[in-house]
Amino acid sequence: MLTRIDHIGIACFDLDATVEFYRATYGFEVFHSEVNEEQGVREAMLKINGTSDGGASYLQLLEPTREDSAVGKWLAKNGEGVHHIAFGTADVDADAAAVRDKGVRVLYDEPRRGSMDSRITFLHPKDCHGVLTELVTAAGSHVQDPQDH
């Protein structure tokens, strides 16, 4: 079950300048930053608020590390802006399977590593009314199904 807006992914040309914009304009600070070579992005997570499921909502600022990454190609076509939205769940495997059963294309066979050691997958934007949609389970928050016990 999806229980929060986990983050809004924003593609930018210059991560440092964009981080500085959010800091100077709104006072948002960097909570975490990393390079994800598999995704081809350098990223900064700005924590905005806690959520009622015990998680949090972030802005995720993304700068491509190579032009042929998904974010790099998207930026070249669209310019800076909102790249994707992400919903948080305690069980990304179960939710990915459930939406796949409903006919929504899931882009990965198995969830991959996302920010802060989360596990993530993406849904095809053409199956989601134009919105590239990520499902994410934060590290340490996976809740096993009762039948696992």
Add this chain to the structure above:
Amino acid sequence: MLTRIDHIGIACFDLDATVEFYRATYGFEVFHSEVNEEQGVREAMLKINGTSDGGASYLQLLEPTREDSAVGKWLAKNGEGVHHIAFGTADVDADAAAVRDKGVRVLYDEPRRGSMDSRITFLHPKDCHGVLTELVTAAGSHVQDPQDH
């Protein structure tokens, strides 16, 4: 001070079909719906989670009621997708003034009526790294400045 992701605004061609997509795919239900004639939109708010500032985060699904509305023109150019993001604050007037002082263009001279009797304004996307950004104070949540008393 901006204390939450208040909502993600998603533009769509057919509000009923898009509401049904979010219900059938994820189980998200309509919390509130209305027509905002000034904004030229018919909209549905889907509540996703509560937030640590006592508010909530929503998806806001937007169908234009006329082609010459801001959302109608945006849809004709971009197709369906994320139209804007909104940050919640207890004092939209103060935050709008603060960002204007920092050189960010604020689109309204005074905040206008948004969803659920909120008060809203927008920041120019070209001043926000490509992201059309809304600031919103929910109805009943305005906190007066000490100097007002």
